[in-house]
Amino acid sequence: MRWIHFSAPGAAAAYGILEADDRIREVRGTPFGTHEPTGRTHRLADVKIQVPLVPRTFYAAGLNYVKHIREYAEQTGNPVAIPPQADIGYRAVNALVAHEEAVVIPPDAQQVEYEGELVVVIGREAKGLSEADALSCVLGYTIGNDVSERLWQASDRTFWRSKNCDTFKPMGPWIETDFDIDAAETTVRVNGKVRTHFRTGEMLYDIRTFISRMTRYLTLHPGDVIWMGTDGKSPRIVAGDTVEVEISGLGLLRNRFVAR
Amino acid sequence: MRWIHFSAPGAAAAYGILEADDRIREVRGTPFGTHEPTGRTHRLADVKIQVPLVPRTFYAAGLNYVKHIREYAEQTGNPVAIPPQADIGYRAVNALVAHEEAVVIPPDAQQVEYEGELVVVIGREAKGLSEADALSCVLGYTIGNDVSERLWQASDRTFWRSKNCDTFKPMGPWIETDFDIDAAETTVRVNGKVRTHFRTGEMLYDIRTFISRMTRYLTLHPGDVIWMGTDGKSPRIVAGDTVEVEISGLGLLRNRFVAR
Numbered sequence: 442m443r444w445i446h447f448s449a450p451g452a453a454a455a456y457g458i459l460e461a462d463d464r465i466r467e468v469r470g471t472p473f474g475t476h477e478p479t480g481r482t483h484r485l486a487d488v489k490i491q492v493p494l495v496p497r498t499f500y501a502a503g504l505n506y507v508k509h510i511r512e513y514a515e516q517t518g519n520p521v522a523i524p525p526q527a528d529i530g531y532r533a534v535n536a537l538v539a540h541e542e543a544v545v546i547p548p549d550a551q552q553v554e555y556e557g558e559l560v561v562v563i564g565r566e567a568k569g570l571s572e573a574d575a576l577s578c579v580l581g582y583t584i585g586n587d588v589s590e591r592l593w594q595a596s597d598r599t600f601w602r603s604k605n606c607d608t609f610k611p612m613g614p615w616i617e618t619d620f621d622i623d624a625a626e627t628t629v630r631v632n633g634k635v636r637t638h639f640r641t642g643e644m645l646y647d648i649r650t651f652i653s654r655m656t657r658y659l660t661l662h663p664g665d666v667i668w669m670g671t672d673g674k675s676p677r678i679v680a681g682d683t684v685e686v687e688i689s690g691l692g693l694l695r696n697r698f699v700a701r
Numbered sequence: 702m703r704w705i706h707f708s709a710p711g712a713a714a715a716y717g718i719l720e721a722d723d724r725i726r727e728v729r730g731t732p733f734g735t736h737e738p739t740g741r742t743h744r745l746a747d748v749k750i751q752v753p754l755v756p757r758t759f760y761a762a763g764l765n766y767v768k769h770i771r772e773y774a775e776q777t778g779n780p781v782a783i784p785p786q787a788d789i790g791y792r793a794v795n796a797l798v799a800h801e802e803a804v805v806i807p808p809d810a811q812q813v814e815y816e817g818e819l820v821v822v823i824g825r826e827a828k829g830l831s832e833a834d835a836l837s838c839v840l841g842y843t844i845g846n847d848v849s850e851r852l853w854q855a856s857d858r859t860f861w862r863s864k865n866c867d868t869f870k871p872m873g874p875w876i877e878t879d880f881d882i883d884a885a886e887t888t889v890r891v892n893g894k895v896r897t898h899f900r901t902g903e904m905l906y907d908i909r910t911f912i913s914r915m916t917r918y919l920t921l922h923p924g925d926v927i928w929m930g931t932d933g934k935s936p937r938i939v940a941g942d943t944v945e946v947e948i949s950g951l952g953l954l955r956n957r958f959v960a961r
Contacts, residue, residue: 497755498793503858528858531791533758535919547918568867598763598788602918607828658807658862659795 443692444472444581444616447488454491457483459615472580472616473564473663492539493583493616494562496666499532500655501558501587501604505645505670509556512674517595527646527654532587532668533605540614544588544698546680547606553698554675556587557629557686559641561648562616563665568656575652578661581618584694585668586611586686588678611686611696612666620690622648630685631676639672641688703952704732704841704876707748714751717743719875732840732876733824733923752799753843753876754822756926759792760915761818761847761864765905765930769816772934777855787906787914792847792928793865800874804848804958806940807866813958814935816847817889817946819901821908822876823925828916835912838921841878844954845928846871846946848938871946871956872926880950882908890945891936899932901948 443459456472457465463485470476473494504510504524514521538544546553564580588610593603604610625641651667678684680700687693703719716732717725723745730736733754764770764784774781798804806813824840848870853863864870885901911927938944940960947953 495757498795524858526857529861530859531793531861533791533919535758535922597786598784599790601789601791601915606918607920655861658866659793660867662795 442581442618444493444618445485445614446491446493447483448491449483449488455479459485490540490614492537493613494664494666495534495537497662497664499534499666499668500529501532501668502527502644502646502651502670503530506639506643506672507645508639509670509672509674510645516591516674524645527651529651529655529667530600532610533601535607536605536610538608538611538696540611540694540696542611542696543608544586544611544684544696545606545608545701546698547701550590550593550606552591553678554589554591555629555631555678555684555686556589556671556675557627557637557688558585558587558671559622559625559627559669559688559691560585560612561652561667561669563661563667564663566663567652567661568659570653570656572649572653575649575656578652579648580663581616582620582691583613583616584686584688584691586684586694586696587668587671611694613694614692617691624690626689627672628687628689629675630687631678631682633683636676637673643672644669702841702878704753704878705745705874706751706753707743708751709743709748715739719745750800750874752797753873754924754926755794755797757922757924759794759926759928760789761792761928762787762904762906762911762930763790766899766903766932767905768899769930769932769934770905776851776934784905787911789911789915789927790860792860792870795867796865796870798868798871798956800871800954800956802871802956803868804846804871804944804956805866805868805961806958807961810850810853810866812851813938814849814851815889815891815938815944815946816849816931816935817887817897817948818845818847818931819882819885819887819929819948819951820845820872821912821927821929823921823927824923826923827912827921828919830913830916832909832913835909835916838912839908840923841876842880842951843873843876844946844948844951846944846954846956847928847931871954873954874952877951884950886949887932888947888949889933889935890947891938892943893945896936897933903932904929
């Protein structure tokens with residue numbers, strides 16, 4: 442099932458269920474609490490797609506695919522450092538934009554790159570989950586582009602502007618509740634041309650490992666998200682480029698990059 | 702003026718204005734949007750104080766007082782590294798607890814310490830503020846205790862469990878809108894005995910510097926908070942200890958530490 446957050450012309454944002462014929466069945470409420478059909482339907486082509494949710498806490502795995510870790514180390518001239526354990530990090534909600542919204546490159550940004558990522562959306566409160574039970578708190582999955590400025594990533598003490606400039610976190614287009622990660626592939630295209638391709642499930646630490654380890658120490662809440670990291674390498678993205686992140690079975694997240 | 706977030710017995714949480722006679726004048730709405738008096742009043746002693754807000758984004762300056770930076774470097778055996786610029790970091794809302802709520806020490810935590818901090822509460826959306834105008838987006842100030850497990854802080858790739866275990870972020874007791882940072886002193890007591898004392902305003906990078914630099918790249922939103930860092934050093938805190946962080950002109954944040 443696909444949960445979509447959208448706004449119809451002249452109406453406030455609402456959630457709906459996207460059906461195979463591109464029809465949205467609008468609901469009252471949210472996927473994270475009670476909800477009921479309104480009886481209203483919309484054509485997907487007629488609405489604006491909104492960010493699927495503004496997370497309560499925005500978690501990100503960071504380095505979680507071995508090839509990406511090697512290539513990033515090569516680029517920065519640092520030794521290859523494979524994380525010895527699943528330590529989660531954070532991103533910030535100010536940076537979120539929806540499918541088809543622009544990523545705005547600040548005037549002093551120099552080396553902007555994409556990172557196509559699987560996003561886990563938490564649907565139920567969870568603490569102390571075993572790996573076997575870890576997925577019981579997951580509502581569904583969406584797609585993220587963890588846009589990064591590599592010089593700031595190297596120079597700054599935190600990732601605050603390298604990863605979290607306004608508009609640097611495209612997420613969407615919707616939340617898919619039925620997803621087979623083992624069959625999934627992530628493909629990133631720049632201006633229509635494939636530049637990165639990897640098996641989505643080939644993570645260093647998988648979703649169960651992260652959720653089980655995280656919930657030993659912290660409570661996950663409905664509306665938290667976990668971005669699972671990326672593989673491979675990105676070319677430098679410049680104003681005018683369009684980046685599409687596609688994950689088979691989930692959909693496609695497309696954003697144009699523009700200069701501020 | 703003091704904004705307090707509280708719950709009266711049997712009632713949902715509400716905001717109110719705390720007056721000098723310890724009377725709370727309840728409002729409908731929040732300090733971050735429209736609000737109006739309800740006509741209801743409560744005695745402070747009769748209510749439960751709640752976390753002043755659950756921030757939209759939870760910013761933290763981290764290393765921002767020179768003495769603390771030196772002492773932390775000494776403790777970890779690392780060279781003293783004074784941050785060359787105001788790079789903001791993040792904490793997580795799962796960890797928040799209110800004044801008088803317990804901080805729960807996980808069974809495998811070993812070196813738990815306090816960090817008494819001034820907290821800036823953002824009241825208005827802001828982008829591109831000059832240092833001169835930086836404080837125009839501030840609603841007020843509260844107190845935070847940035848509880849930290851130092852071994853995890855050294856071993857983990859991020860601060861996820863060293864700083865953000867459930868209950869590791871006491872914040873409160875209320876939001877004070879009138880505050881003279883130059884006159885303020887921060888005092889931390891353990892079981893009633895003063896263990897840390899410093900001038901609140903003696904920061905490496907002040908509030909204006911942080912807000913101006915942050916809003917070059919990101920939008921601050923009503924309900925964001927910025928924790929401004931701490932000075933000095935903490936003893937090891939163990940189950941049974943009570944930690945009080947007092948900032949003159951703001952109030953006092955008290956929390957007991959317990960074992961899980």
